Amino acid sequence: MWAPEGPSLVQDHLGPEPVMIPAPVTAAFNEQLNREMYSSYFYLALSAYGESLGLRGIAKWFMVKHQEELTHAMKFYRYLVGQEATVVLREIAAPPARFGGVVDAFEQTLAHERQVTRSIHGLVDVAREHRDHASDIFLHWFVTEQIEEEAVVSDILSRLRLVGDGGEGLYLMDKELEQMAAANATTGAA
Numbered sequence: 001m002w003a004p005e006g007p008s009l010v011q012d013h014l015g016p017e018p019v020m021i022p023a024p025v026t027a028a029f030n031e032q033l034n035r036e037m038y039s040s041y042f043y044l045a046l047s048a049y050g051e052s053l054g055l056r057g058i059a060k061w062f063m064v065k066h067q068e069e070l071t072h073a074m075k076f077y078r079y080l081v082g083q084e085a086t087v088v089l090r091e092i093a094a095p096p097a098r099f100g101g102v103v104d105a106f107e108q109t110l111a112h113e114r115q116v117t118r119s120i121h122g123l124v125d126v127a128r129e130h131r132d133h134a135s136d137i138f139l140h141w142f143v144t145e146q147i148e149e150e151a152v153v154s155d156i157l158s159r160l161r162l163v164g165d166g167g168e169g170l171y172l173m174d175k176e177l178e179q180m181a182a183a184n185a186t187t188g189a190a
């Protein structure tokens with residue numbers, strides 16, 4: 001009589017064991033979930049700063065960033081849940097409440113995004129070190145996203161440096177950022 005190969009008929013009935021993501025990858029992904037929540041909080045603080053200066057376009061641009069970072073956090077959350085890994089939520093650090101002008105706000109944004117890029121690349125290293133192919137592929141979207149985010153912020157910053165922290169140039173930049181925010185809110189990009 002033919003019998004299937006494998007550990008037991010009971011196991012065959014249940015199906016193969018799920019491929020769990022390794023514990024160090026789970027820990028690193030939970031840390032990244034927290035970083036994305038901090039990013040969201042950081043951009044909310046910057047949106048409030050734009051409001052305080054009466055720069056509606058900049059406030060809206062950072063509000064779109066705030067929402068976009070929440071979606072990044074939720075991508076990690078959904079991935080962990082889908083992989084049957086434990087989600088560990090921690091305190092979210094307080095972002096700064098004051099900034100030294102619009103140029104400084106975007107300089108801090110670029111520095112922050114570069115830090116996020118480094119942490120995403122670190123996650124890829126952890127996934128590869130543990131031969132976790134699913135997590136490695138999941139992270140590709142974030143690697144590409146960071147290239148785009150840094151390029152957009154860098155472009156805005158170089159023009160803001162020319163314009164400075166006041167005057168008609170800043171008014172025009174604010175209008176442009178308002179249009180970008182409206183377009184990005186529609187497409188879901190920022």
Ligand code: FEO
Pocket residue numbers: 036039069072113116149
């Ligand atoms: Fe979620 Fe802007 O990186």
